[in-house]
Amino acid sequence: MESSSDTFGKDDSADAKLQESRVVTEEEWLQKWETNNIGFHNEQGHPLADMGHQVVGVEISESALKDFFTEQKLSFSEEPIPGIPGKLLKSTTGNISLYCCSIFDFTSTITGKFDAIWDRGSLVAVNPCDRERYSQLILSLMDSRCHCLLATCLYDPSKHKGPPFYVPDSEVKRLFGKSCDITCLEKVDGLAERPKKWGLDYFWEVLYMLVLK
Numbered sequence: 001m002e003s004s005s006d007t008f009g010k011d012d013s014a015d016a017k018l019q020e021s022r023v024v025t026e027e028e029w030l031q032k033w034e035t036n037n038i039g040f041h042n043e044q045g046h047p048l049a050d051m052g053h054q055v056v057g058v059e060i061s062e063s064a065l066k067d068f069f070t071e072q073k074l075s076f077s078e079e080p081i082p083g084i085p086g087k088l089l090k091s092t093t094g095n096i097s098l099y100c101c102s103i104f105d106f107t108s109t110i111t112g113k114f115d116a117i118w119d120r121g122s123l124v125a126v127n128p129c130d131r132e133r134y135s136q137l138i139l140s141l142m143d144s145r146c147h148c149l150l151a152t153c154l155y156d157p158s159k160h161k162g163p164p165f166y167v168p169d170s171e172v173k174r175l176f177g178k179s180c181d182i183t184c185l186e187k188v189d190g191l192a193e194r195p196k197k198w199g200l201d202y203f204w205e206v207l208y209m210l211v212l213k
């Protein structure tokens, strides 16, 4: 685990302000999927369901969800989601339920609470003005034993407007620190081709574990 003092522990409030008014609309996200502007996408997927878990996902783009089932060679059924706009796409194997709806319409009434949550590309994609609402939602979805893995990134926000948005350690503490014990599990150099194209000269991928106090 890397724990240099260059990006942790410094006063990052001025940096955070650079992106605070940036808004990416749901239509813009749908457009990214339509135009295949999805450098964040991992075509191989992650082997969660293969490890025996019941997996639930939430995503606004229906084509993204359908592509997932096609890529994974899984058949699925569709049904409405009671009480909110959108639909549920469920693998016929029954262990993967993908909700096509806005995350901000999603509640624990729909699925109950979770014993594990993996936030990959979610908090860093949420508009900075919606982070408080998002963190309250995540907290409301955590059952008392829940382990939440949270992936964030650190870079110079004067060089890239996001997404992914810059989410410093202080922001993770502000959003989750009152309710959760927060452990930084790793901080790795993620300066690959994509962040370099954005003009960045450093890009840290940071992984936290959150557990309710």
Ligand SMILES: C[S@@+](CC[C@H](N)C(=O)[O-])C[C@H]1O[C@@H](n2cnc3c(N)ncnc32)[C@H](O)[C@@H]1O
Residues within 6 Å of the ligand: 026, 029, 030, 040, 041, 042, 058, 059, 060, 061, 064, 101, 102, 103, 104, 120, 121, 122, 125
């Ligand atoms: C950075 S991508 C990460 C996707 C996925 N979690 C992954 O790791 O590859 C952010 C995703 O959030 C979706 N999204 C944006 N706004 C949303 C919303 N309000 N509700 C649900 N999904 C949304 C986008 O369509 C996009 O696929």
